[in-house]
Amino acid sequence: MPELPEVETVRDGLARHVLGRTVVDVTVHRDYSVRRHDGGPGDFAARLRGRRLDAAVRRGKFLWLLLDEGPGRGDDALMAHLGMSGQLLVRGPSADARATDAGPEPGLDPVATPGPAGWVEHPHLRVRIALDDGSALDFVDQRTFGHLSVPDLVATPDGRPGGRGSDRAVVPSPVAHIARDLLDPALDRPALVDAVRRRRTGLKRALLDQTLVSGIGNIYADEALWRARLHYARATDTLRRPEVGRALDGATEVMTAALAAGGTSFDALYVNVNGASGYFDRSLAVYGQDGRPCPRCGTAVRRDEFMSRSSYTCPRCQPRPRHGRW
Numbered sequence: 254m255p256e257l258p259e260v261e262t263v264r265d266g267l268a269r270h271v272l273g274r275t276v277v278d279v280t281v282h283r284d285y286s287v288r289r290h291d292g293g294p295g296d297f298a299a300r301l302r303g304r305r306l307d308a309a310v311r312r313g314k315f316l317w318l319l320l321d322e323g324p325g326r327g328d329d330a331l332m333a334h335l336g337m338s339g340q341l342l343v344r345g346p347s348a349d350a351r352a353t354d355a356g357p358e359p360g361l362d363p364v365a366t367p368g369p370a371g372w373v374e375h376p377h378l379r380v381r382i383a384l385d386d387g388s389a390l391d392f393v394d395q396r397t398f399g400h401l402s403v404p405d406l407v408a409t410p411d412g413r414p415g416g417r418g419s420d421r422a423v424v425p426s427p428v429a430h431i432a433r434d435l436l437d438p439a440l441d442r443p444a445l446v447d448a449v450r451r452r453r454t455g456l457k458r459a460l461l462d463q464t465l466v467s468g469i470g471n472i473y474a475d476e477a478l479w480r481a482r483l484h485y486a487r488a489t490d491t492l493r494r495p496e497v498g499r500a501l502d503g504a505t506e507v508m509t510a511a512l513a514a515g516g517t518s519f520d521a522l523y524v525n526v527n528g529a530s531g532y533f534d535r536s537l538a539v540y541g542q543d544g545r546p547c548p549r550c551g552t553a554v555r556r557d558e559f560m561s562r563s564s565y566t567c568p569r570c571q572p573r574p575r576h577g578r579w
Contacts, residue, residue: 255335257434257468258511260314263341264418267309267318267390270343274384276301286379286394289334289427290402300403301331301382312416313434313467316341317425320403328406331382332425333392339399342375345388402427413439434468435505436512446497449489456492456500457485457564469504473511475540475565477503479547484571485564491574510536539565 255263279298281287290297305321310330317332333341380392380401392401406423409415415424417437424431433440445466449459459465460474469477478485480503483496492500514536538548543556547567557564566573 255314255339256470256473256508256511257311257314257436258473258508260311260316260335260468261417261436261512263335264309264311264316266343267316267341268418271306271318271384271388271390272309273305273307274386274388275305276303276382277385278302278383280381280383281379282381283379283397285397286392286399287401289400290404297401297403300327300329306331306384308419308421310416310418312424312428312437313431313463314470315416315425315428315431315467317428319406319419319421328423329403330406330425332402332404332427334400336394336396336398336400338394338396340391340393342391342393343388344391345384345386411439430464432464432467435466435501436468436508442501445501446494449497449501450492450494452489454489455485456483456487456489457559459489460500460504461560466501468508471562471564472537472540473504473507476507476538477501478571479503479539479565479567480506482570484566484573485559487574539567541565 279301281294281298284294287294287297292300301320304326306318307321308319310317310319315332315334317330319330320326322328333339335341375391375393377393377395378391379394379397382390382392384390392399402425404425404427406415406421407426407429409422409424410429412422414420414422415428416433448465449456452459452462452465454462457474457478460469460477461471474485477500481496481499483492483500487496489497539554542554542565544553546552547554547570550567550569552567552569555566555568557566
């Protein structure tokens with residue numbers, strides 16, 4: 254599933270390619286892809302037509318495009334959750350020209366995106382949002398766990414900006430319970446450290462709790478804990494403040510590095526808005542490295558079952574607590 258760096262890469266691409274554009278038409282090819290929109294596919298399309306895309310915003314793994322306000326228009330946003338395989342792809346002349354001007358990302362193949370007359374339809378195209386410059390924003394989703402909706406906006410509880418990409422102190426209503434993430438400049442880190450220590454759970458479970466701190470998924474949690482030299486089963490109520498700080502710093506560092514590399518990609522499912530895959534997986538220290546030597550000490554990396562998934566640790570750098578409860 255895309256994690257914070259992957260979603261931020263997409264947000265940044267949307268900010269560069271579609272802001273200021275007006276929606277001229279919406280085609281929903283698969284109703285299930287707008288299942289979270291209360292009014293159904295027809296209302297989803299109606300609430301987008303004629304609206305300008307004003308800002309691309311992200312909190313944790315949630316992404317939304319703020320829509321222009323005006324008489325007869327709600328205070329709402331186009332929200333996307335990418336699920337396991339969702340992609341937002343910018344198609345058409347505007348995207349082609351900008352991609353050509355910038356050139357391909359280092360180490361990545363440029364995307365082949367024909368002009369409007371020669372578009373090759375993606376086999377998993379679910380929703381197309383046509384824009385006023387002749388381009389389109391396509392929602393592509395092979396496994397169909399992702400979804401789009403146009404929810405109302407609500408005020409943030411702390412009165413601070415809703416997320417990266419906008420100064421407005423609002424978030425889509427389905428995101429109201431999602432905590433700020435580690436790359437959010439409005440995050441109160443000392444308060445987060447205290448909140449982690451108050452929990453009675455395992456450290457990795459705390460990092461994955463999106464109501465505590467958002468955006469950290471399984472891959473980056475393992476990489477962060479390896480950097481912090483902490484085991485995933487450490488009880489949060491036994492951690493000292495500097496230890497929690499190390500774990501949060503590790504997560505911040507690894508996600509920042511992944512963001513610079515374009516995100517983590519193990520197959521062709523995660524791509525940015527121009528269709529190029531991330532490649533941070535080449536730099537992973539422990540995740541998916543079962544049996545391979547730890548880059549720090551050479552000990553074989555260990556894999557454990559964890560919450561119906563896997564956790565990867567170095568047994569020497571990250572000793573299991575004697576009385577770990579998780």
